[in-house]
Amino acid sequence: MTDAFEVQGDFSPAQTSDFSPAETFVDTAEPVAAEPALPNGFVKLGLAAELLRAVEDLGYTQPTLVQEKVIPLALPTDDAAGKAYIDLMVSSQTGSGKTAAFLLPVLHTLIQNQAQAEARERAAFEQAVADAAAKGVAPPKKPRRKNPTDVRNFKAPSPGALVVCPTRELAQQVAHDAIELVKHCRGLRIANIVGGMPYQLQIARLQNADLVVATPGRLLDLHRSMQIKLDQVRFLVVDEADRMLDLGFSDDLAEINQLTSQRQQTMMFSATFAPRIQQLALRVMHDNGASVQKVQIDTPQEKHANIRQVLLWADNITHKRKLLDHWLRDASIDQAIVFASTQVECDGLANDLQQ
Numbered sequence: 001m002t003d004a005f006e007v008q009g010d011f012s013p014a015q016t017s018d019f020s021p022a023e024t025f026v027d028t029a030e031p032v033a034a035e036p037a038l039p040n041g042f043v044k045l046g047l048a049a050e051l052l053r054a055v056e057d058l059g060y061t062q063p064t065l066v067q068e069k070v071i072p073l074a075l076p077t078d079d080a081a082g083k084a085y086i087d088l089m090v091s092s093q094t095g096s097g098k099t100a101a102f103l104l105p106v107l108h109t110l111i112q113n114q115a116q117a118e119a120r121e122r123a124a125f126e127q128a129v130a131d132a133a134a135k136g137v138a139p140p141k142k143p144r145r146k147n148p149t150d151v152r153n154f155k156a157p158s159p160g161a162l163v164v165c166p167t168r169e170l171a172q173q174v175a176h177d178a179i180e181l182v183k184h185c186r187g188l189r190i191a192n193i194v195g196g197m198p199y200q201l202q203i204a205r206l207q208n209a210d211l212v213v214a215t216p217g218r219l220l221d222l223h224r225s226m227q228i229k230l231d232q233v234r235f236l237v238v239d240e241a242d243r244m245l246d247l248g249f250s251d252d253l254a255e256i257n258q259l260t261s262q263r264q265q266t267m268m269f270s271a272t273f274a275p276r277i278q279q280l281a282l283r284v285m286h287d288n289g290a291s292v293q294k295v296q297i298d299t300p301q302e303k304h305a306n307i308r309q310v311l312l313w314a315d316n317i318t319h320k321r322k323l324l325d326h327w328l329r330d331a332s333i334d335q336a337i338v339f340a341s342t343q344v345e346c347d348g349l350a351n352d353l354q355q
């Protein structure tokens with residue numbers, strides 16, 4: 001598994017004893033009490049029982065630091081007007097467990113909303129039956145569930161939660177983690193929308209989806225073709241916001257912000273709180289970031305303390321290429337990664353180096 005809930009490292013594995021009770025011997029022949037198991041740290045976070053079972057099935061009992069800090073803040077609180085939600089900006093490095101930090105509270109709220117909707121439907125049906133009995137008429141029948149794969153019954157899905165990721169690979173990984181977490185949840189559906197996949201297959205899988213994990217380009221393509229509606233989205237998560245900017249998705253995020261303006265909560269995750277991320281927050285947070293709460297797990301300096309940075313000035317692009325050629329001829333360098341600002345620059349540089 002990879003990076004996990006990303007997938008490796010999102011939760012802390014449960015501590016196990018090196019010996020089983022049958023292998024423990026003492027001179028006194030008195031029974032030795034086994035070490036008490038660590039309590040499940042996710043229970044105190046107030047998550048739904050279905051999610052706790054899924055987490056336990058995955059073999060994890062203790063939340064990571066980002067999960068411990070973010071999940072209580074992301075869960076709704078009760079106030080005089082009803083449920084209250086906090087917008088969050090979270091700085092957390094890849095591998096810290098951030099994926100579960102936003103998936104668990106979002107899924108918890110979706111489970112609660114689903115249970116409340118089912119209770120209202122049940123109460124309304126029971127009231128209709130009671131009214132029919134009082135009038136001496138035949139009781140109403142429960143409506144039959146329509147086959148969503150039948151084109152006659154097609155209805156553009158209106159998910160309640162949306163997670164936006166910068167790349168197809170990350171979106172697929174987040175969707176996979178979400179599916180693992182809802183395996184004990186009845187009727188909660190996850191859909192994945194990414195580029196490079198057949199449209200019709202994705203449209204079919206979107207039916208009745210409660211949580212959609214998407215890349216911005218394909219999501220907006222399907223919205224413009226009326227294959228998905230975003231006016232019912234209540235929870236928006238922007239994952240790896242810094243990479244979103246690197247890949248040029250700023251305008252797409254602004255459009256998604258407008259399409260989901262009725263949402264109740266926004267969470268944005270990034271490796272840093274750099275000024276450009278602050279500016280993006282103004283475009284993504286539905287209230288321009290007025291009430292956003294920031295959570296910083298670690299700093300870039302702590303994460304990259306073992307990297308030495310050197311700046312080399314170049315007079316022009318030719319000089320720059322000669323400097324690069326000089327460094328790559330160093331026999332002590334076994335491996336190297338060269339970063340460029342655009343795909344065109346990457347292609348041109350790769351061709352030059354190949355020659």
